[in-house]
Amino acid sequence: MSKAQAGSLHPGLNLGEEHGDDHLEAETSVFGFWVFMMSDLVTFGMFFIIFASSAHALAGGPGPKELFDLGSVAWQTGFLLVSSLTSGMAVLSLKQDHADERGSRKRLVFWLVITILLGCGFLYHEIADFVSMAAAGGGPTRSGYLTALWSLVGLHGFHVSCGILWCIVIIAGVLFQGVNRDWKLTILRWAVFWHFLDVVWIAIFSFVFLGGLI
Amino acid sequence: MVDPLFGKLSWDSIILVQEIENPNLNLLITSGAAVMIPVGGVLLIALLWWLNWWKPLLGWLTSVDHKKIGAMYIIFAVVMLFRGVVEGTLMRVHQATALNGGFLSSDHFNQLFTTHGTNMIFFVAMPFLIGLINIVVPLQIGARDVAFPRLNQISLGLTGAGGFLITISLLIGEFATGGWTGYPSYNGKLINPGVGPDYWLISLGISGIGSTLTGVNFAVTIYKMRAKGMTFMRMPLFTWTALCTSILLIFAMPPLTACCVMLGLDRYLDFHFFTNDMGGNLMNFINLFWMFGHPEVYILILPAFGVMSEISPTFSAKRLYGYTGLVAATMCIAVVSFMVWLHHFFTMGQSATVNAAFGIATLLIGIPTGVKVYDWLATLWGGRIRFTTPMIYLIGFFFLFVIGGLSGVILANPTLDYQLHNSLFLVAHFHNVIIPGVLFGILAGIHYWFPKVFGFRLMESYGKITAVCWIIGFCLTFLPLYPLGMMGMTRRTVDYSDPAYVPLMMVSGAGALFLSLAFTFIVILFWRSIVNRKKLAIPMGDPWDGRTLEWWTPSPAPDWNFAILPEVHSRDPFTEAKKDGTAYQPIEKYEDIELPSTTYYGLIIGVLGCGLGFGLVWYIWWMALASFLGCVVTAMVYGFLPKKEIVIPAEEVRKVDEAWRAEARESQGVTRDDESTEANKGLARPDALPAV
Numbered sequence: 001m002s003k004a005q006a007g008s009l010h011p012g013l014n015l016g017e018e019h020g021d022d023h024l025e026a027e028t029s030v031f032g033f034w035v036f037m038m039s040d041l042v043t044f045g046m047f048f049i050i051f052a053s054s055a056h057a058l059a060g061g062p063g064p065k066e067l068f069d070l071g072s073v074a075w076q077t078g079f080l081l082v083s084s085l086t087s088g089m090a091v092l093s094l095k096q097d098h099a100d101e102r103g104s105r106k107r108l109v110f111w112l113v114i115t116i117l118l119g120c121g122f123l124y125h126e127i128a129d130f131v132s133m134a135a136a137g138g139g140p141t142r143s144g145y146l147t148a149l150w151s152l153v154g155l156h157g158f159h160v161s162c163g164i165l166w167c168i169v170i171i172a173g174v175l176f177q178g179v180n181r182d183w184k185l186t187i188l189r190w191a192v193f194w195h196f197l198d199v200v201w202i203a204i205f206s207f208v209f210l211g212g213l214i
Numbered sequence: 215m216v217d218p219l220f221g222k223l224s225w226d227s228i229i230l231v232q233e234i235e236n237p238n239l240n241l242l243i244t245s246g247a248a249v250m251i252p253v254g255g256v257l258l259i260a261l262l263w264w265l266n267w268w269k270p271l272l273g274w275l276t277s278v279d280h281k282k283i284g285a286m287y288i289i290f291a292v293v294m295l296f297r298g299v300v301e302g303t304l305m306r307v308h309q310a311t312a313l314n315g316g317f318l319s320s321d322h323f324n325q326l327f328t329t330h331g332t333n334m335i336f337f338v339a340m341p342f343l344i345g346l347i348n349i350v351v352p353l354q355i356g357a358r359d360v361a362f363p364r365l366n367q368i369s370l371g372l373t374g375a376g377g378f379l380i381t382i383s384l385l386i387g388e389f390a391t392g393g394w395t396g397y398p399s400y401n402g403k404l405i406n407p408g409v410g411p412d413y414w415l416i417s418l419g420i421s422g423i424g425s426t427l428t429g430v431n432f433a434v435t436i437y438k439m440r441a442k443g444m445t446f447m448r449m450p451l452f453t454w455t456a457l458c459t460s461i462l463l464i465f466a467m468p469p470l471t472a473c474c475v476m477l478g479l480d481r482y483l484d485f486h487f488f489t490n491d492m493g494g495n496l497m498n499f500i501n502l503f504w505m506f507g508h509p510e511v512y513i514l515i516l517p518a519f520g521v522m523s524e525i526s527p528t529f530s531a532k533r534l535y536g537y538t539g540l541v542a543a544t545m546c547i548a549v550v551s552f553m554v555w556l557h558h559f560f561t562m563g564q565s566a567t568v569n570a571a572f573g574i575a576t577l578l579i580g581i582p583t584g585v586k587v588y589d590w591l592a593t594l595w596g597g598r599i600r601f602t603t604p605m606i607y608l609i610g611f612f613f614l615f616v617i618g619g620l621s622g623v624i625l626a627n628p629t630l631d632y633q634l635h636n637s638l639f640l641v642a643h644f645h646n647v648i649i650p651g652v653l654f655g656i657l658a659g660i661h662y663w664f665p666k667v668f669g670f671r672l673m674e675s676y677g678k679i680t681a682v683c684w685i686i687g688f689c690l691t692f693l694p695l696y697p698l699g700m701m702g703m704t705r706r707t708v709d710y711s712d713p714a715y716v717p718l719m720m721v722s723g724a725g726a727l728f729l730s731l732a733f734t735f736i737v738i739l740f741w742r743s744i745v746n747r748k749k750l751a752i753p754m755g756d757p758w759d760g761r762t763l764e765w766w767t768p769s770p771a772p773d774w775n776f777a778i779l780p781e782v783h784s785r786d787p788f789t790e791a792k793k794d795g796t797a798y799q800p801i802e803k804y805e806d807i808e809l810p811s812t813t814y815y816g817l818i819i820g821v822l823g824c825g826l827g828f829g830l831v832w833y834i835w836w837m838a839l840a841s842f843l844g845c846v847v848t849a850m851v852y853g854f855l856p857k858k859e860i861v862i863p864a865e866e867v868r869k870v871d872e873a874w875r876a877e878a879r880e881s882q883g884v885t886r887d888d889e890s891t892e893a894n895k896g897l898a899r900p901d902a903l904p905a906v
Contacts, residue, residue, distance in 0.1 A: 028361050032434040039426055039464045046472035046505075050487065050498055057493030059486075140485055144493025147485040151476070169850050182857060 057144030064212030083118035221833035278363035287345030310723030324391035331394025353764035356441025371820025376421025390414035419474035429463025455520030466509035518655025530597025543582035576626035603677030604658035618646030639699025683732035690725025752896030759898035777871035
């Protein structure tokens with residue numbers, strides 16, 4: 001096997017050979033998670049299809065122009081995109097500081113905490129949007145359109161919440177058990193998950209919010 | 215108003231109580247079946263107590279060994295098959311007597327065809343196939359285990375939880391009445407507020423997640439864990455079909471999960487995905503369901519094709535004909551299976567162009583399937599054929615599956631479909647592909663690989679009787695449904711007024727009794743084989759002169775599968791090794807083997823899955839919430855527990871492996887003529903008369 005191939009065992013950022021066996025172990029584990037993400041992408045795809053087919057099923061209820069606050073959506077997009085960057089920084093510090101057990105955990109934990117805070121900022125605005133939509137008569141039981149909207153955006157929000165919870169568990173694990181092989185692989189998989197949520201959000205932002213207002 | 219402690223559950227929900235308070239025949243039948251659950255449970259516990267098998271049972275339930283997990287899937291499927299066969303027989307006997315009203319009430323009959331379909335697809339066919347894949351794939355690719363052994367246990371737990379829900383619905387409450395496809399708006403809250411549709415959608419949702427995870431697990435196992443030298447085009451055909459099935463599971467299960475979640479939101483929270491009013495669209499459900507449902511058909515049939523591709527070369531002592539063609543055909547079927555879902559509702563009002571496109575796509579699937587049948591026939595040509603039980607299934611498959619496929623080609627034509635849809639012709643068609651295709655494949659596969667897991671063969675005598683019973687039973691039961699369908703009899707009919715249907719219905723009812731007999735013979739087959747296990751033992755591991763890696767290890771296969779991981783240089787590595795005499799030569803160096811240790815993870819998730827489902831069905835919110843949080847906490851706790859490994863010292867491996875190799879070198883072996891006799895101890899002697 002050539003050096004270049006050996007350097008990249010799975011799609012995305014690899015730990016690198018200086019991590020020894022941890023790098024090799026990541027191959028199956030992270031590849032498996034990519035496959036799972038493909039399956040999850042199909043799930044999102046199904047909710048997108050339903051949303052597309054329900055885009056005009058207002059049933060006399062409020063539509064995008066009455067309900068959307070593009071300012072808030074812009075904040076959510078900003079928070080999530082920056083959090084993707086900071087999660088990338090966390091994985092970079094994992095790669096660079098933790099090739100052996102001695103590295104300091106400060107940088108890694110710092111970036112993970114920042115990512116969580118940004119994720120919470122996203123969720124805060126999303127929930128505030130949901131509350132104001134419900135107050136304006138746009139709850140999920142009002143029409144087929146709103147059902148599809150709440151479910152699609154809510155499914156994404158549920159994923160973000162899971163990602164935040166997962167990240168909290170990772171921080172606890174790293175602090176109590178050190179950056180061992182299990183937590184390294186967990187961080188790599190969590191990072192795939194977090195970036196994936198960003199990709200899905202861009203689709204939601206474009207089709208649901210921008211598409212709705214144009 | 216629901217009770218905070220018991221939700222909608224009350225004494226009257228229990229079928230047995232209903233029977234006592236308000237006795238009638240339908241309830242008597244239902245409660246007869248329902249009473250089997252507690253009685254069966256008590257008998258099982260008494261048996262375990264008497265044999266003192268608690269420890270081994272726990273050992274199995276906490277094991278992450280792919281062979282044991284596979285065997286548990288198959289045992290689960292056999293238990294569920296019992297219910298499915300009884301229900302099917304009951305329906306056929308009812309319809310045979312249903313001229314101007316039979317003995318079952320329409321509601322009872324509706325529940326019967328719903329549970330029969332749901333049960334047979336999700337809790338019989340799927341576990342059977344996933345069980346076979348579990349047992350065979352790691353052995354065939356020369357691996358010690360699957361990629362994610364703990365995840366594999368969780369998949370089993372979730373499948374078990376789904377099975378628990380559909381089974382408990384027999385005793386407590388009722389099951390859905392809307393058919394296994396569960397279409398709204400009939401299954402919506404407005405028309406059907408009871409617990410039946412909830413049982414349906416939650417048992418499917420929970421077991422569906424398990425199946426998705428299985429797909430991920432086996433795709434990764436096959437991509438990443440093949441033995442050195444096993445390129446894709448050297449993989450055994452069964453592994454190829456397992457790979458395609460895994461890919462289908464990954465892409466086809468999410469639509470099912472999505473439509474279960476959406477229907478659940480409609481029913482529990484008054485959403486409007488599939489309602490008739492407020493902008494809901496029930497066609498969305500039907501599209502989503504069949505986006506899952508059609509690939510599902512190929513999820514079921516592809517591994518059965520894989521079994522046929524393994525037994526035809528083995529039992530004709532030839533290499534498989536047209537390997538490349540079979541691989542290409544498998545891939546074609548997998549891809550095209552995603553492009554035909556609309557043929558399940560040609561009559562629902564889309565344009566003729568759309569119907570034509572999907573009709574043509576459906577017809578196209580017949581081509582790769584035809585290629586396969588010719589390849590298997592050509593494999594047999596000039597071979598040294600033995601009429602073992604799997605071969606009898608193969609012959610039944612050849613004749614009957616082709617008929618089923620051709621009736622599918624008829625139905626693929628939208629204009630003809632307008633005449634035949636929702637008639638018994640359709641029922642005949644899909645039973646005709648599922649029984650001779652999927653079920654015969656599974657049973658042949660169980661006969662073929664059973665010795666690898668348990669170390670002894672199944673008896674040929676009872677095996678052949680069982681196979682013949684299935685073939686005759688199938689022909690009598692389902693072939694008459696073709697003419698009945700063309701005479702205009704619709705499916706899911708509780709009674710009819712045309713006496714012309716009666717003669718053929720009587721034949722069909724008699725055939726169903728034959729199928730019950732076939733199931734009885736399966737039980738006898740297992741029982742007699744277990745009793746005679748010493749005579750049937752094949753410790754050397756290669757009873758049929760196998761060609762692929764799984765036969766190159768003792769039977770039962772040790773926990774570590776292979777003492778040293780094999781290296782592969784051709785498609786039939788074991789045949790090559792036997793030819794140049796290297797198969798059983800001693801090995802110089804053994805190494806310590808690491809295996810994942812037992813874990814309660816899957817068992818806990820399975821039990822919590824039961825609690826979550828039951829709580830949701832009966833609106834017992836505390837139970838549902840506690841189970842859900844329990845799952846989350848379990849996942850977190852397991853994240854912190856160290857991943858324990860058992861290390862098997864090289865010396866122990868050496869002892870077992872050297873004894874096996876020495877025995878095989880010294881043994882005479884049997885020729886293919888004596889393969890089915892007690893002389894077969896699992897070592898194949900080369901044939902005096904080689905195949906062409």
